[in-house]
Amino acid sequence: MRKLFIIFIALISIQITLTNSFSPDNPTDRRILVLVDELALKSSHSVFFDSLQSRGFAIDFKLADDPTISLQRYGQYLYDGLILFSPTTERFGGSLDLAGVLEFVDSGHDLIVAADATASDLIRNTAAECGVDFDEDPSAMVIDHSSYAISESEGDHTLIASDDFIQSDVILGGTKIEAPVLFRGIGHSLNAANSLVLKVLSASPSAYSANTKSKLSNPPSLLGSAISLVSVVQARNNARIMITGSLSMFSNRLLKAGVQKAGSSDKYGKSGNEQFVTELSKWVFHERGHLKAVNVGHHKVGETDEPAMYRINDDLEYSVEMYEWSGKSWEPYVANDVQVQFFLMSPYVLKTLSTDQKGLYYTSFKVPDVYGVFQFKVEYQKLGYTGLSLSKQIPVRPFRHNEYERFITTAFPYYGASFSTMAGFFIFSILYLYHK
Incomplete structure (x- = not known):
């Protein structure tokens, strides 16, 4: 009996531990699977991986063709994020395939894909399914004869120094990246039919994509600022994806290298790569720009309890609390563009919510002189932030026969x-x- 009791307590402890480890209230307490072509990448890219681990992520490294690879077990996903640092892989090991990767994203999980000039069809197709098209020429690389990084041997100008960043503090952090980012790899374009994909790092107007070992016989398919070096996607289910054509961009060598952009006298002792990939990975793995809404409520003015229905022309109050994950705790989210709709087929009331700067948003209005089944709706979509979709249904009735004025x-x-x-x-x- 004593042994059974000890086993029972142990099982409860394990259950509590698992519940806390994967609690949705802590979006950064996560496990990440990293698939690599060779395990030596753990050392050559250790600075980036150490940054993730220092922020509390548990990283599991596996060869991309490992036959034991599995993203889920008994219908439950084992990982919350997937990093594909395996550009040459033609086929994943185990039960993982392209459909499995897409299903992983469709389930709300995050993905980082890094390619290079040796990118396989599998990696290219994965990027294409996310709204990004790499150059069709498998030997093409991004070349820039104006914005290249000065080095002892100038070479073919495929080592680019780019500082054309997206203007978004929530995606790249509030601290400006002063030094250019070093990039060597393949460029891509954005699928015009996909409105969810954004360029985070663009090439300069003088860049083009071509094979460095052959002469240009036709105009390049990718030219100038239309070339995206790094792009991100935030799906409608709030899954986040980062895609780049340079695996070396994450390497210790480029993270620690000094940089001087051609035509500029500014010399930097360290490139902007480490700050760039660190801040961008924080966004991808929901350490920034992750919102949640709690305590959604409404009631008549002067009351505190939520009624079962409203009467036309009632005065009501609506409130909701919104918080943003800072990487360590939930902090009040402050904005002036949060709106609520009182909706019946179309919005009868549209109000911008006031805030107390501590996370509480509120407003009051009069119920319209129309009866039916209404909805309180908050549809909040903002660049770089997870979307919020809140709705509460409430009937609105007319006056009863004994509620009208006598005259x-x-x-x-x-x-x-x-x-x-x-x-x-x-x-x-x-x-x-x-x-x-």
């Missing part, structure tokens, strides 16, 4: 007509009966 001011003409008709009929009857 309505606007009906006085009708009252006058009725009483004048009765008076006229009475006078007519008297005259008709008693007057000859």
Whole structure:
């Protein structure tokens, strides 16, 4: 009996531990699977991986063709993020394939894909499914004869120094990246049909994509600022994806290298790569820009309990609390563009919510003079932030027969007509009966 009790307590402890480890209240307490072509990448890219581990992520390294690879077990996903640092892989090991990767993203999980000039069809197809098209020429690389990084041997100018970043503090952090980012790899374009994909790092207007070992016989398919070096996607289910054509961009060598951009006298002792990939990975893995809404409520003015229904022309108050994950704790989210709709087929009321700067958003309004089943709706979509979709349904009824005013001011003409008709009929009857 004592042994059974000990086993029971142990099972409860394990269950509590698992629940806390994967609690949705802590979006950064996560496990990440990293697939690599060779395990030596753990050392050559250790600075990036150490940054993730220092922020609390548990990283599991596996060769991309490992036959034991599995993203889920018994219908539950084992990982919350997937990093593909395996550009040459033609086929994943185990039960993982392209459909499995896409299903992983469709389930709300995050993905980082890094390719290079040796990118296989598998990696290219994965990127294409996410709205990114790499150059069709498998030997093409991004070349820039104006914005290349100065080195002892200038070479073919495929080592680019780019500082054309997206202007978004939530994606790249509030601290400006001063030094250019070193990039050597393949460029890509964005699928015009996909409105969810964004360029985070662009090439300069003088860049082009071509094979460095052959002469140009035709105009390059990718030119200038249309070339994206790093792109991100935030799916409608709030899964986040980062895609780049340079695996070396994450390497210790480029993270620690000094940089001087051609045509500039500014020399930097360290490239912007480490700050760039660190801040961007924080966004991808929801350490920034992750919102949640709690305590959604509404009630009549002067009351505190939420009613089962409202009556037309009632005065009501609506409130919601919104918080943003800072990487360590939930902090109040402060904005002036959060709106609520009181919706029946179309919005009858659209109000911008006021805030107390501590996470609480609120407003008050009068129920419209229309009855039916309404919804309180908050649809909040902002660049770089997870989307919020909140709705609460509530019936609105008309006045009961005993709730109307006894005499309505606007009906006085009708009252006058009725009483004048009765008076006229009475006078007519008297005259008709008693007057000859």
